[in-house]
Amino acid sequence: MSVKTVAYTGNEAVAQAMKQIHPDVVAAYPITPQTEIVQIFSTFVADGLVDTEFVTVESEHSAMSATVGAAAAGARAMTCTSSQGLALMYEVVYIAASLRLPIVMPVVNRALSGPINIHCDHSDSMGARDSGWIQLFSENAQEAYDNVLQAVRIAEHKDVLLPVMVMMDGFIISHALENVTFLDDETVRRFIGEYRPDYYLLNPDHPITVGAFDLFDYYFEHKRQQVEAMRMAKPVILEVGQEYGRLSGRSYGLFEGYRLEDAELAIVVLGSTAGTAKAVVDGLRREGVKAGLLKLRVFRPFPREELAQALRHVRALAVLDRSDSFGVVGGPLFAEVRAALYDLPERIPTVNYIYGLGGRDIDLEMIGRVYADLAEIARTGRPRELVTYLGVRE
Template sequence: MADNTASKTKNSALTGNSAMALAMKQIDPDVCAVYPITPSTTVIEEFSSYVADGAVETEFVTVESEHSAMSACIGASAAGGRAMTATSSQGLALMWEMLYIASGMRLPIIMTTVNRALAAPINIHCDHSDSMGARDSGWIQLYSETVQEAYDNLFQAVKIAEDERVLLPVMVCLDGFITSHAIEVLSLITDDEAKDFVGDYTAKHPLLDTDNPASMGALALPDTYMDFKHVQSDAIAASKEVVIEVGKEFGKRFGREYGLIDTYQLEDADVAIVILNSAAGTTRVAIDELRAKGLKVGLLKPRLFRPFPHAEMVEALKGVKAVCVLDRADSFSGFGGPLFNEVRSALYDMEDRPKIMGRIYGLGGKDYTTENAVAIYEALFDVVKTGKIDTLNDYMGS
């Protein structure tokens, strides 16, 4: 049934990738440099149809590798254009060198990252090894539980990246196949609303300003290199405020407000799961089942992973007695996944911190079920009861 209350917005059933292609069309970037890779391919396929039909004015550059895709985005962004791309897995890994250059040159490039496992063994299905491998590359990372969130995040990413206090690239992550290829009903904003929200991008020192020639990408020796990194570090730390501001503005305009983290039934929870992206949805269902039995279980889902919302995490987990952090990527440190390590570090300064354990789940597309979530909550109640964690880190389901 049509929703008559929201006159400007319309509901539509789209896959995650279609929604991302549509958001890109509505943003109408100046340059889009792309290379196909499963499962992100349909984002660029559908965008190419918008180009072919004249629905966008974008210069569409079908490069010969992801390394060149990011290199061309870097050139286009430095030139003064708004540049976008999309990739997954090995593609993101091939971009690795250029990711650091994009952020180090302070270029507000936007990338859709459709999360997929990394080889070997080769696997096209979802996990977060790709974007977690890029977590220290200086990109802001937004994670998306649903098609709606991924769609909404892309518009916000543009505003965050181009804010003068930030000027950093942003990647919007969504789960391969689970979100990218599943059809969900979502609320769309209109083309005019999208354009008005993201605004025009005017670079302050575009390379194309031939009247005021600038040299970009110079060699910095030990006397200056660290200063560049220091200001870059300050900028990404300060971007938290901008993420909050932009999330509020988005909420004001379109009724869906976003923060740095999202919680579900966490306020009075005794035990909690911390988890990223689509698996948070599965966890919500398990929570409803357990809450119906009177068990106080909750969820914390970071939306922002870089920069990491340490303070918000501590605040949200106050009063929780035991936490399990679920990672869809291993960092091969011998001490749990990347999210586990971030959360555990964040909680260190808490007066009365919860017990915390980590589990690796869902690698290479292995299903994460409500039964898995229920089993985790049961294990957490055991920890609360005994005051002891038997196994700090482990793989779940293998």
């Protein structure tokens, strides 16, 4: 096996992963900041580097619809999108999951309109958190590449058969150059294997009906089976993450703890902000502050027990949300983390910071302030504010 390290943007890294996966069908529509992936993949098709059937649909709704049609037909099928594109797909995003089609979709996170904005936040993929898709977040281009390859194995595992979204932060990761280490094509080919569905439309000897009308006498059972598939996904994600580690030297779990084992003050964070926060943690550690962080990789299925175990010893916790949920207390990640901690014997004071909406920058100083707040909370035992808006003019 050979590995190659190249300076690539996140979009280039994801396009490279798609080239190596070499899907039977890609149906996609351009949208900022995902556009580059579609463009690069188009050049692969034009230059004969892949013989994928590339369906240049007229909208994201049709992108997901055609991907569903292709996957149901028995193809390994992919699409990718951002923001409004994901929103336009929503109807079919749910259908893809309920039809148990192992579609892999990179999502380059961008704020949802309105007002219209093209920069990063997580409101797009958070809106799809109850759609039945597995959701993997990436800190950088390397993780985006690694996650897309692993997503194929997770999605197609017979115990799972669920679609997977792989997130990376728009512009911050998608358009930034980083060193990315790639596996060679042959290693990827062996790792993902051949896709062999049990039931598919293009088998005239065994015709099937997909998407039947399901009433009160069966719908509930089918939804229950989706719950079970999501439960089964957790061990598969871990297994695939280990196997990928043996192959690449980069193992993946449900989340990454950074200087967390003995941390007293900790934050939970998704995506690229984890990189910034790690630098803050290192600085605080040098000052003798027991700071740590937990970077969540798998948002769906949410690793409730594992997360609570990993955080049980901290004295104050902050959850950083890059999207808000209007009319409730805090963002979606906060709600999940607080619910996960509820069953711990001792209550950890936990607060929420909403940050970075519409691509608003978050820097070392801001995250430093979060840890300063946590030190205060740990000292007093109670937070002043449950939800704080970080870096906004109020």
